Amino acid sequence: MEDKSRTLHLGVMPTGSGAIGDERAWLNPAEPADASVNASWYQEVSAIAEAGLFDFVFLSDSVFANLAGAPHSITRMEPLALLSYLAAGTRNIGLVGTVSTTYQHPYNLARSMMTLDHISGGRAGWHVVTSVGEQAARNFGMPEQQAHETRYARAAESVQVVQALWRSFDEDAFPRDRSTGQFLDPHAVHKVAHHGEFFDVEGPLNIGRSLQGEPVIFQAGYSAPGVRLGAETADVIFSLPIDTQAALAHRARVTEAARSHRPKHLSDPLFMAGIVAITGATETEAQDRYEEFLRLHDRDRELIARVLRAVERDAGKDPVTSPQLTELVTAEDVKRAHKNEGSWLSTDLQHSLEVGHRFNEAIERIAERYRLILVGTPEQLADTFEEWFRSGAADGFILQVSDRKLFRDFVELVVPELQRRGLFRESYPERATLRGLLGISSATPAD
Numbered sequence: 315m316e317d318k319s320r321t322l323h324l325g326v327m328p329t330g331s332g333a334i335g336d337e338r339a340w341l342n343p344a345e346p347a348d349a350s351v352n353a354s355w356y357q358e359v360s361a362i363a364e365a366g367l368f369d370f371v372f373l374s375d376s377v378f379a380n381l382a383g384a385p386h387s388i389t390r391m392e393p394l395a396l397l398s399y400l401a402a403g404t405r406n407i408g409l410v411g412t413v414s415t416t417y418q419h420p421y422n423l424a425r426s427m428m429t430l431d432h433i434s435g436g437r438a439g440w441h442v443v444t445s446v447g448e449q450a451a452r453n454f455g456m457p458e459q460q461a462h463e464t465r466y467a468r469a470a471e472s473v474q475v476v477q478a479l480w481r482s483f484d485e486d487a488f489p490r491d492r493s494t495g496q497f498l499d500p501h502a503v504h505k506v507a508h509h510g511e512f513f514d515v516e517g518p519l520n521i522g523r524s525l526q527g528e529p530v531i532f533q534a535g536y537s538a539p540g541v542r543l544g545a546e547t548a549d550v551i552f553s554l555p556i557d558t559q560a561a562l563a564h565r566a567r568v569t570e571a572a573r574s575h576r577p578k579h580l581s582d583p584l585f586m587a588g589i590v591a592i593t594g595a596t597e598t599e600a601q602d603r604y605e606e607f608l609r610l611h612d613r614d615r616e617l618i619a620r621v622l623r624a625v626e627r628d629a630g631k632d633p634v635t636s637p638q639l640t641e642l643v644t645a646e647d648v649k650r651a652h653k654n655e656g657s658w659l660s661t662d663l664q665h666s667l668e669v670g671h672r673f674n675e676a677i678e679r680i681a682e683r684y685r686l687i688l689v690g691t692p693e694q695l696a697d698t699f700e701e702w703f704r705s706g707a708a709d710g711f712i713l714q715v716s717d718r719k720l721f722r723d724f725v726e727l728v729v730p731e732l733q734r735r736g737l738f739r740e741s742y743p744e745r746a747t748l749r750g751l752l753g754i755s756s757a758t759p760a761d
């Protein structure tokens with residue numbers, strides 16, 4: 315039976331000067347052109363999100379400068395350092411950072427994530443990713459990237475080691491009793507002694523539990539190993555579905571994998587869909603803003619330019635149309651770009667071509683998938699959210715934001731409508747932790 319007390323979750327993903335599909339954001343005169351490296355800009359986005367009682371700020375990341383990519387993938391800040399800064403300026407909102415399992419060592423990763431969890435009073439989350447692309451590999455002394463399945467095997471072992479390190483100390487491991495002189499209870503310390511395929515880690519970690527115990531796990535991935543990693547470990551599954559059908563299908567795949575692979579002590583994962591939301595007090599106002607948005611973000615042109623850059627083709631001065639692109643770019647080009655750059659765009663193009671879509675069709679599918687843009691009055695957006703929520707297509711939404719005005723309008727207009735319908739919280743709880751906001755039970759397996 316449906317739980318009527320259940321409410322939806324909201325996160326914000328700031329995309330600074332413009333991420334893929336939003337590559338011209340930096341041209342917006344109302345925003346700083348250097349938003350991706352502007353800490354005050356992030357602070358303001360976080361403040362708007364916190365005023366809207368959002369669950370978390372979510373920072374994506376990569377470990378190479380993608381010169382052929384969107385501005386946000388050329389120059390941006392390292393998530394955990396930036397989130398530590400945001401922690402100091404916020405009180406309640408969760409802080410989720412993307413950290414690569416492919417190039418980070420679990421000990422360092424466990425330590426810096428847990429440090430953020432302490433700094434923020436239990437508000438940290440880790441978005442577990444595998445890093446794609448040869449360019450990233452070359453930054454870490456590897457001539458080639460590891461195979462897809464190797465990256466996922468390493469990711470699974472990384473999560474296992476990181477969580478074991480986080481559990482090095484029981485919650486009551488530090489009596490810090492001045493009267494007895496006992497700082498540490500030696501019986502509450504657990505060595506990790508991990509010896510696996512990729513890592514040998516003795517442990518324990520040199521930092522104890524946080525207010526929420528340990529950071530929340532986020533994950534995103536569409537392949538079979540990607541889905542399995544999410545099923546095994548994730549508290550929150552992030553995806554970019556183009557409609558409710560796609561979202562439900564993805565949920566079904568993860569749920570099926572969870573049946574055989576999810577540890578019993580974990581509650582079901584939450585599913586959160588990445589979207590862009592554009593609202594206005596009236597339908598005309600919302601549509602006008604959308605037109606304005608499209609004028610700035612000519613999607614076709616952006617995507618075509620992006621494909622050309624990815625395959626290192628110069629099309630000269632004349633604008634290229636989608637049909638011309640088919641003649642200009644070959645499947646071989648895509649293959650090469652995928653191997654070298656490994657961005658989601660070239661990965662998707664490659665995949666689309668493999669399953670037999672024609673080039674134009676592949677481009678169109680990708681354009682759709684990159685941005686689910688919801689446009690409407692607060693009532694219309696709340697209707698859509700409610701439909702997704704009630705049908706099980708999503709437990710919440712992650713809003714991609716590069717325009718603070720659009721975001722402020724969402725918070726001021728749509729959030730009250732969601733609250734009026736009983737779909738969203740009215741206030742933060744006392745001493746909010748990310749785990750508490752998301753309603754995720756303790757991560758620790760019973761002994």
Ligand SMILES: Cc1cc2nc3c(=O)[nH]c(=O)nc-3n(C[C@H](O)[C@H](O)[C@H](O)COP(=O)(O)O)c2cc1C
Pocket residue numbers: 373374375376377412414442443444445446534535536537538539540541552553554588
């Ligand atoms: C919605 C979504 C968000 C992602 N965000 C990031 C990111 O911020 N940084 C990153 O390096 N990889 C990111 N990835 C890439 C995944 O970690 C993974 O490498 C990629 O999706 C390939 O795995 P798959 O074949 O299972 O989808 C993201 C993937 C998806 C689907």
